[in-house]
Amino acid sequence: MTLQYALLGFLNYGPMTGYDLKKLLDTSTQMFWHAELSQIYPQLKKMEKEGLVTVMCEPQAGKPDRKYYTITPHGRAVLLQWLSEPLDEVLPDKDPVLLHLFFAGALNKQVILSQLRLQLELRRAYLSRVEGEVAGFIQETIRVTGQKRDGLFWELIRRYGAEQTRTSIAWLEEAIQLIEKELS
Amino acid sequence: MTLQYALLGFLNYGPMTGYDLKKLLDTSTQMFWHAELSQIYPQLKKMEKEGLVTVMCEPQAGKPDRKYYTITPHGRAVLLQWLSEPLDEVLPDKDPVLLHLFFAGALNKQVILSQLRLQLELRRAYLSRVEGEVAGFIQETIRVTGQKRDGLFWELIRRYGAEQTRTSIAWLEEAIQLIEKELS
DNA sequence: CAAGGCATGTAAATCGTTACATGATTTA
């Protein structure tokens, strides 16, 4: 169901194909939402049947037609309805890395340390991407589209990701030190 | 597949029933992993067929038998194998709250602010639970079970949750101020 | 006396991933 709202959210900016939507999911929301084409295409079909979007085919030579989906007034109403719902969830609920760590006591010190060091590396790399590329991409998108109001939220979310990652990094550094000292 | 490792991880402490495992998932790992009984029971059955666990039935009057599952040497090997794998994931990948916020530009200022204020409230409540109840529960569990080594990881994960939540809170406070000032 | 805990499950539906299929064009 949530994927539906993600698609409606993007279609609210203008008509697009499933392929276009996939690219937007990959470049804009991949840190907190994504989907495969094999999920997107059937979802769009379902949304059309429910009157949330309409389709227009643009023939192409040698390729399948581009199928442009346009959000309907009803689709827009459904999107706004969802967006207006109170944000009453507390946390994203599955994190395999933490589950891993929860049982890590069964491993020896060196294996655990190398796992944590890999995480540290990955998160540092991620942070530098968020502070570099991602920040630039958002500014560029705001410049090109003139979406200042929406851009405020994009930038806010980017900063959230950066702050969470910084916190992870600091925690990993401490955890590594602690384990080096305290664990036998 | 991950649920399997969660169950093996707990069964590695000793034989248990599906019902017991559900309670452990609810009290110990609910912040980063959980499952319903309707998923746990079939999963255990499957694990038995694969030789990861064995079952022993303890008859009860008026209730279904308690079915105790015991981890096998093979099960332990499979668990250790999984635990030893490098932690190469970067982030938990779906967060409906962020997706919501990503499209929040379509809403009016007051609705957005009340949504963010609700999030702030929820995260503050969550933090106080993590710093209170949860911390106490971990200390108590370490005291009762004598699992000092494992307890180190439980406490580390708890602190991770607390730090991430503190970061969320600070970010939400800033975001609310910014939106109050900058947004029309 | 109703609600919740104990203890087991099954069935149906939804959500999501991976693999497969086509076929032209562009890039390395």
Place this chain on the structure above:
DNA sequence: TAAATCATGTAACGATTTACATGCCTTG
């Protein structure tokens, strides 16, 4: 010339949720 991009999809499988089913015992 191999791989990636464009553009559509289907099929099979696996993961997860929700609803249903039983029946006793304990707590409010």
